[in-house]
Amino acid sequence: MFDGKSVFISGGTGSFGRAFIRTLLNRYQPKRVVVFSRDELKQYEMQQEFNAPCMRYFLGDVRDAERVQQAMRGIDFVVHAAALKQVPAAEYNPSECIRTNVNGAENIINAALANGVEKVVALSTDKASSPINLYGATKLLSDKLFIAANNITGGQQTRFAVVRYGNVVGSRGSVLPFFRKLINDGAVDLPITDERMTRFWITLDEGVEFVMKSFQRMHGGELFVPKIPSARIVDLASALAPELPHRLVGIRPGEKLHEMMISRDDSNHTFEFARHFVIAPSIVFTEQSDYALDGLGERGVPVSESFEYVSDTNTHYLSIDELRQLGQVWS
Numbered sequence: 001m002f003d004g005k006s007v008f009i010s011g012g013t014g015s016f017g018r019a020f021i022r023t024l025l026n027r028y029q030p031k032r033v034v035v036f037s038r039d040e041l042k043q044y045e046m047q048q049e050f051n052a053p054c055m056r057y058f059l060g061d062v063r064d065a066e067r068v069q070q071a072m073r074g075i076d077f078v079v080h081a082a083a084l085k086q087v088p089a090a091e092y093n094p095s096e097c098i099r100t101n102v103n104g105a106e107n108i109i110n111a112a113l114a115n116g117v118e119k120v121v122a123l124s125t126d127k128a129s130s131p132i133n134l135y136g137a138t139k140l141l142s143d144k145l146f147i148a149a150n151n152i153t154g155g156q157q158t159r160f161a162v163v164r165y166g167n168v169v170g171s172r173g174s175v176l177p178f179f180r181k182l183i184n185d186g187a188v189d190l191p192i193t194d195e196r197m198t199r200f201w202i203t204l205d206e207g208v209e210f211v212m213k214s215f216q217r218m219h220g221g222e223l224f225v226p227k228i229p230s231a232r233i234v235d236l237a238s239a240l241a242p243e244l245p246h247r248l249v250g251i252r253p254g255e256k257l258h259e260m261m262i263s264r265d266d267s268n269h270t271f272e273f274a275r276h277f278v279i280a281p282s283i284v285f286t287e288q289s290d291y292a293l294d295g296l297g298e299r300g301v302p303v304s305e306s307f308e309y310v311s312d313t314n315t316h317y318l319s320i321d322e323l324r325q326l327g328q329v330w331s
């Protein structure tokens with residue numbers, strides 16, 4: 001799929017970007033891989049590890065339309081991973097988050113169209129489904145922009161799709177490294193926001209694999225959601241430190257008790273496949289695709305009208321033993 005192709009990754013120095021590029025270079029022989037991000041130190045450090053001749057490091061901001069367009073010249077595939085993603089920071093600095101996550105998304109779309117890119121996959125989050133915080137709301141707007149972009153291609157080949165998933169195990173600022181640090185620092189208890197709280201979990205490698213497959217599966221216009229397990233936050237705390245008591249601290253502003261990936265309102269245009277779901281566009285494109293049959297020849301079936309995909313009613317939960325194993329990988 002990526003052999004001999006030029007690939008652009010916004011946010012290429014982030015957790016997802018690095019893992020995606022590692023797999024890309026291990027598995028394929030791309031012609032050119034463009035890393036696009038702001039911080040020169042992160043790029044410098046990445047260059048020490050990723051220095052294949054195909055690698056190109058572009059300093060730039062997704063808010064800068066001209067620079068994005070320049071960096072995307074001759075590109076075949078785009079992965080849009082750049083984002084501001086800390087919930088409290090987004091609440092405190094809403095316009096900054098809007099500039100990066102919404103205006104940045106628009107710039108990526110326009111640059112892809114101007115440069116005749118073949119396919120674009122943008123990363124989304126479960127927080128974008130029925131959002132209650134600003135970060136989730138900006139990612140929902142970004143999702144909508146990418147899906148609707150399929151309507152403005154003007155007969156060009158460019159196609160856009162979105163991948164939505166939940167918490168990445170061990171990602172920066174997430175609960176697992178937070179608990180791990182407290183335990184290593186000799187905490188006498190672990191803070192729990194709410195005993196009922198559940199989250200969807202995915203590993204970075206699973207996320208990368210799913211995004212790569214989405215390039216093969218997509219017609220354009222899909223929002224792809226992988227089937228992934230849920231876990232209770234109390235179970236995670238018990239798995240990491242069975243001897244430590246829990247201290248209830250209450251749910252934080254902008255947090256949900258349970259996360260959602262597909263709302264009931266999306267059910268009338270959602271298809272279930274063996275390992276994932278596809279939310280088909282609710283708007284009608286000029287060029288209609290059969291979203292029940294994907295580019296890999298996999299078939300999906302419509303979900304029931306009452307269907308929703310929420311972390312507490314998920315049929316697959318991680319056990320304390322499975323969480324302990326995940327915790328060991330991230331120790």
Ligand SMILES: NC(=O)c1ccc[n+]([C@@H]2O[C@H](COP(=O)([O-])OP(=O)(O)OC[C@H]3O[C@@H](n4cnc5c(N)ncnc54)[C@H](OP(=O)(O)O)[C@@H]3O)[C@@H](O)[C@H]2O)c1
Pocket residue numbers: 010011012013014015016017036037038039040042060061062063080081082083084085100104123124125126139165166167168169171172174
């Ligand atoms: N981590 C999770 O748990 C999770 C879960 C679901 C979805 N996602 C989504 O997955 C994507 C990648 O997340 P991640 O965990 O890899 O994030 P990350 O580690 O924080 O990386 C973010 C990347 O974006 C770049 N970036 C930020 N603002 C930018 C801007 N204005 N212009 C250009 N580059 C910019 C950062 O580099 P510089 O700071 O140097 O610019 C960095 O390379 C995001 O879209 C996120 O919403 C993440």
